[in-house]
Amino acid sequence: MCGIVGYIGKRQAAPILIEGLHRLEYRGYDSAGIAVGNKGRLKVAKRKGRVRELEALEPQKFRGVQGIAHTRWATHGEPSDLNAHPHSDTSGRYAVVHNGIVENAAALKAQLGQRGVVFRSETDTEVLAHLIALLDDGSPLETVVAEALRRVVGAYGLAVIDAERPDTLVVARNGSPIVLGIGDKEMFFASDPAALVRHTASVVHLDDGEIATVRADGYETRTLDGAATIKTPSTIPWKDEAFDKGQFTHFMRKEIGEQADAVRRTLSGRLDTRFHTTHLGGIELEARDLLDIRRVKILGCGAAYLSGRVGAHLIEQLARIPADAEPASEFRYRNAVIERDTLYIAVSQSGETFDTLAAVQEIKRKGGRIMGVVNVVGSTIARECGRGVYLHAGPEVAVVSTKTFTCTAVALALLAIHLGRLRDLSVANGARLVAALQALPDRIAGILEREPEIAKLAGRFQGVEHAFYVGRAAGHAIASEGALKLKEISYLHAEAYPASELKHGPLALIEPGTPTVIVLPRDDLYSKSLSTVEEIRARGGPVIAITHPGERPAVDGLFEVPALEPELDPLLLNIPLQLLAYHVALQRGTDIDQPRNLAKSVTVE
Ligand code: G6P
Numbered sequence: 001m002c003g004i005v006g007y008i009g010k011r012q013a014a015p016i017l018i019e020g021l022h023r024l025e026y027r028g029y030d031s032a033g034i035a036v037g038n039k040g041r042l043k044v045a046k047r048k049g050r051v052r053e054l055e056a057l058e059p060q061k062f063r064g065v066q067g068i069a070h071t072r073w074a075t076h077g078e079p080s081d082l083n084a085h086p087h088s089d090t091s092g093r094y095a096v097v098h099n100g101i102v103e104n105a106a107a108l109k110a111q112l113g114q115r116g117v118v119f120r121s122e123t124d125t126e127v128l129a130h131l132i133a134l135l136d137d138g139s140p141l142e143t144v145v146a147e148a149l150r151r152v153v154g155a156y157g158l159a160v161i162d163a164e165r166p167d168t169l170v171v172a173r174n175g176s177p178i179v180l181g182i183g184d185k186e187m188f189f190a191s192d193p194a195a196l197v198r199h200t201a202s203v204v205h206l207d208d209g210e211i212a213t214v215r216a217d218g219y220e221t222r223t224l225d226g227a228a229t230i231k232t233p234s235t236i237p238w239k240d241e242a243f244d245k246g247q248f249t250h251f252m253r254k255e256i257g258e259q260a261d262a263v264r265r266t267l268s269g270r271l272d273t274r275f276h277t278t279h280l281g282g283i284e285l286e287a288r289d290l291l292d293i294r295r296v297k298i299l300g301c302g303a304a305y306l307s308g309r310v311g312a313h314l315i316e317q318l319a320r321i322p323a324d325a326e327p328a329s330e331f332r333y334r335n336a337v338i339e340r341d342t343l344y345i346a347v348s349q350s351g352e353t354f355d356t357l358a359a360v361q362e363i364k365r366k367g368g369r370i371m372g373v374v375n376v377v378g379s380t381i382a383r384e385c386g387r388g389v390y391l392h393a394g395p396e397v398a399v400v401s402t403k404t405f406t407c408t409a410v411a412l413a414l415l416a417i418h419l420g421r422l423r424d425l426s427v428a429n430g431a432r433l434v435a436a437l438q439a440l441p442d443r444i445a446g447i448l449e450r451e452p453e454i455a456k457l458a459g460r461f462q463g464v465e466h467a468f469y470v471g472r473a474a475g476h477a478i479a480s481e482g483a484l485k486l487k488e489i490s491y492l493h494a495e496a497y498p499a500s501e502l503k504h505g506p507l508a509l510i511e512p513g514t515p516t517v518i519v520l521p522r523d524d525l526y527s528k529s530l531s532t533v534e535e536i537r538a539r540g541g542p543v544i545a546i547t548h549p550g551e552r553p554a555v556d557g558l559f560e561v562p563a564l565e566p567e568l569d570p571l572l573l574n575i576p577l578q579l580l581a582y583h584v585a586l587q588r589g590t591d592i593d594q595p596r597n598l599a600k601s602v603t604v605e
Pocket of ligand 1: 300301302303304347348349351352353400401598599600601602
């Protein structure tokens with residue numbers, strides 16, 4: 001998705017901005033651009049394609065200590081040089097970069113057109129540049145920008161540069177994040193802290209409806225109506241090195257490999273071996289409040305939603321509270337009934353997914369009780385929820401989630417045990433599950449060491465165009481995640497089905513060229529799942545099983561995951577499926593870290 005980065009200070013802005021754009025590349029984009037101010041003039045360069053294609057125009061050589069830059073993910077108008085940001089007014093004095101959508105762009109365009117403005121791009125953003133130019137009456141830039149924004153309907157994170165006000169940049173936020181980075185006599189800003197960590201750990205998150213004046217020696221924030229707001233800087237917990245691939249060819253592979261440590265951090269300080277339960281300080285709900293909960297509803301998008309499905313299963317099994325997960329993108333539009341004794345949980349790696357945020361706001365509006373399970377500290381969803389569990393998984397750069405899928409499921413397992421131990425989960429079962437969670441990171445590490453076995457299994461996908469992934473109960477959620485990973489990065493058609501439903505339809509599609517991956521734990525549904533295997537193989541379909549050690553089922557390929565405890569086994573069964581998708585994509589030579597058409601964090605509707 002779109003990204004913004006800005007700098008004002010004592011150094012040359014262009015190299016800092018270009019480096020910032022590289023940091024934002026992981027989010028997914030289709031064009032990039034930069035504007036630098038110097039001696040009353042703006043130098044602008046923008047181009048369709050990657051940041052390195054923008055670099056071919058040599059914007060690094062632009063002189064000036066004040067600038068803004070952008071990576072665009074097309075919404076209004078195709079990806080092109082002209083539609084790339086920044087957008088300027090007719091005179092070229094002002095430039096704007098913008099994330100989000102100006103919903104009344106057509107009406108504003110018509111008004112500006114009547115005043116003689118000629119538009120050069122198809123974007124909604126260009127209206128902002130012209131509007132600011134027309135409204136500038138010599139007031140401070142933030143006053144002019146605020147005046148323009150009062151006429152705008154829609155969502156934005158934006159930054160404005162004026163060549164004739166060389167000591168000031170202005171940023172504003174309404175629905176799309178902006179973070180200020182505080183340096184030593186220099187200031188940075190970005191839509192994502194990833195672009196700031198190299199320079200500073202001290203940040204300020206703008207809130208919706210806020211506008212900030214940014215100067216080399218500091219910043220001021222106010223509402224669009226001009227009332228000053230007071231911000232407290234916070235610290236980004238991430239190290240710059242976390243954004244480097246190191247020895248790995250892909251961030252995805254690096255992040256799969258980090259899972260043992262990431263899970264250790266999610267568990268850290270949260271296991272209680274005295275009362276055989278878990279502690280989750282951030283949920284800020286007393287035991288008494290938690291006892292009132294009669295239902296749990298988990299909301300998220302993509303892999304976050306699927307991780308929520310694993311979590312819902314755990315909560316229902318361990319705490320005996322009815323629980324389910326639903327795509328936040330569906331929930332937010334269906335005028336859902338909000339119940340006072342339901343605990344709503346928003347799950348999001350980035351904490352910025354627009355649909356998930358909108359679901360949180362809808363629940364809050366209707367008086368529901370909400371908490372977040374989020375990776376990025378200080379992100380919008382985390383702040384909007386006000387309480388919850390941070391994953392502490394470290395930054396995830398690959399577009400597809402791997403370590404945060406696992407860590408989210410682990411965080412929800414912690415919650416499930418916590419809720420369970422307040423109710424009927426016995427001391428013995430609590431102790432058994434806490435011990436299993438303690439053992440989890442080493443078990444994950446053990447599976448990762450056996451990567452060559454999975455690379456070999458991936459060879460079975462050569463020449464394949466379709467695959468099925470099946471499983472039962474939590475195994476179905478794991479199968480769904482396995483299929484999602486495969487389609488996202490290898491572009492193979494992969495469909496997940498409950499194993500029990502296969503015979504009610506998809507069996508018609510089983511043939512020798514269509515493999516089925518089955519999640520096959522040795523639980524009480526094992527023999528039922530074996531029947532599914534036989535049904536598939538009887539139709540000539542090859543079967544690959546992700547299963548537990550024991551007497552080997554008759555299948556065409558198999559990977560054995562060590563058994564942990566039945567309730568928590570899904571957390572381990574997922575790991576080989578991540579590696580399988582990775583190796584199939586590797587064989588097919590796709591762009592694994594930035595799959596076509598996808599974005600890391602979808603911050604628009
Ligand atoms: C996008 C990404 C997915 C991700 C989903 C939710 O669609 O491509 O990989 O699972 O957003 O993201 P979140 O940050 O809310 O977990």
